[in-house]
Amino acid sequence: MGKRQHQKDKMYITCAEYTQFYGGKKADHPRTNFRRISFDHCSLSLQPFEYPVCTPDGTVFDILSIVPWIKKYGTNPITGELQGLHAKLKLFSSPSGKYHCPVLFTVFTNNSHIVAIKTTGNVFAYEAVEQLNIKPKSYKDLLTDEPFTRQDIVTLQDPTNLDKFNVSNFFHVKNNIKIIDPDEEKAKLDPSYYLKNTNAETRETLLELYKEFKGDDILAATMKAPEKKKVDKLNAAHYSTGAVSASFTSTAMVPETTHEAAAIDEDVVRYKYVKKKGYVRLHTNKGDLNLELHCDMTPRTCENFIKLCKKNYYDGTIFHRSIRNFVIQGGDPTGTGTGGESYWGKPFKDEFKPNLSHTGRGVLSMANSGPNTNKSQLYCKEKTCTFIGNPRSLCVCVQCYVLGLGSRGGDSWCWSS
Incomplete structure (x- = not known):
């Protein structure tokens, strides 16, 4: 055995040992959290798109999903920044129903280099645009012959850069922000909405129960919460509704944490403006x-x-x-x-x-x-x-x-x- 073999041993944990073996900072983007979304899916709904549009950076959305988001938030659901203009995309399908390049007729996959022309919205394989537009410096659409510039070429998918397809980095996914679908909210009122997997016997039993059970209409009317009156500067009282104190002292009340001004009766508001005979x-x-x-x-x-x-x-x-x-x-x-x-x-x-x-x-x-x-x-x-x-x-x-x-x-x- 050699001499001084334990000369570098310390009686404490060194910085290198702590960062490499016992804890410390971890990688910013662990590969285990990478979740890939397909190129033919909407980046907001995470479902296959029907009417695709794209942002200037090449992020693809379904117009049925992105329009309600922009109306409510006005931002890009991927980055959280102000949303830019969208270009409508025109994709072409092969006889088998898969998207392909209308020039080379190569089927698009998750490993294809796909680009779109912003002015026309036509989608091509990058090889076709490179060979027929970029190299000969003839910037005209390969289908419509409409002129465009080099800046009008938008990259939809680059197999060497898949970070924008990582669902884990999407702003709306990290912050759990969703647009409420009225049809889905209406479907949630049906108890069967929450039954994902049921056998035939369970379905028959539930169907029989729905036919016979009508519910207690009187009880439902009694338990229905009264509609709240709209309060404005004319009918707002100087006292609250008392819902906060009632919910604090009674477990039968719905919890309330904010004080709301009580609404004065409509007749009281109207009659105080009557000054003549x-x-x-x-x-x-x-x-x-x-x-x-x-x-x-x-x-x-x-x-x-x-x-x-x-x-x-x-x-x-x-x-x-x-x-x-x-x-x-x-x-x-x-x-x-x-x-x-x-x-x-x-x-x-x-x-x-x-x-x-x-x-x-x-x-x-x-x-x-x-x-x-x-x-x-x-x-x-x-x-x-x-x-x-x-x-x-x-x-x-x-x-x-x-x-x-x-x-x-x-x-x-x-x-x-």
Whole structure:
């Protein structure tokens, strides 16, 4: 054995030992991660293309896949940079259905050198372009005789440089970015979409189950989440929906992490812009009634009355109730005092104002059967009636005195708006 054989042994791990044997930096592009995509496949969908187009650097896409991507992101899905213009490609097929060069008739494979002419989109083998265009310096398309420049030759596939066919380096693959296909999303609603491999017995059982089971429609309607109202600067409230706190304190709620402003009711937003009075003239067989509506104070009640008038709801109706020195009441199409509907088809809430009272002759108020039961009926006072108390949804004042209304108790007068 030679002398000093252990002279270079160290009591610690050297830099060379660490980088070469025990760890350290690895190769930037391990060959084990190389995944090749065929030249006749779209670089975005990774499926065979139908309508091929290419970028200036020779990356091939299917126009059905690249157009939705550009509309949404506006970048190159391979590099992540801004997308350049695309040239439509024209490939020619052999009788066997494989792509080939239209000049040399050689079938294209993954080892072929393929180029395209940007101006015409025709695809050739590089050997044909080299021998017939580059060497004789005759830059005319071999099929259409259209002139082009040397820069218009785009390399689609170079067997000596396959880095652009490495799927592992694609920007959209590394970042897992996809374009949602509406047809695929619709297909996912079918539970059978997730069943890849099933035998005949399983398929028959599922088919029998689908025929017999209809589901609980009532439960589905109950569990359906309510639609969210769109919030903008007009209807946004100064408080949130409370979904974050509700999801934090209850496991039955869907988790929410962002506060959203609550949407104010549409009527509240509309009514705050009403600043003027409204005016209506009722035509009766005893004379006309000119009415001034307090739209600025009781907007919902006035809206109900005006819209019923516009749809001719009161045409041909009568004052079915008349009490001497008290009130006349009408607005019921049935003429019995038990009918009538509001414009929305359901009763609406009272609107009380402290400055509106049953003082004076000719005050018009809503007639109802109790709190928040206003519909279409209303009554007109013949004199001051302070004993009635708060008028429910008092909304209008008669501007003129109608002669004879209180002198014929019990009579019915037809009216129309």
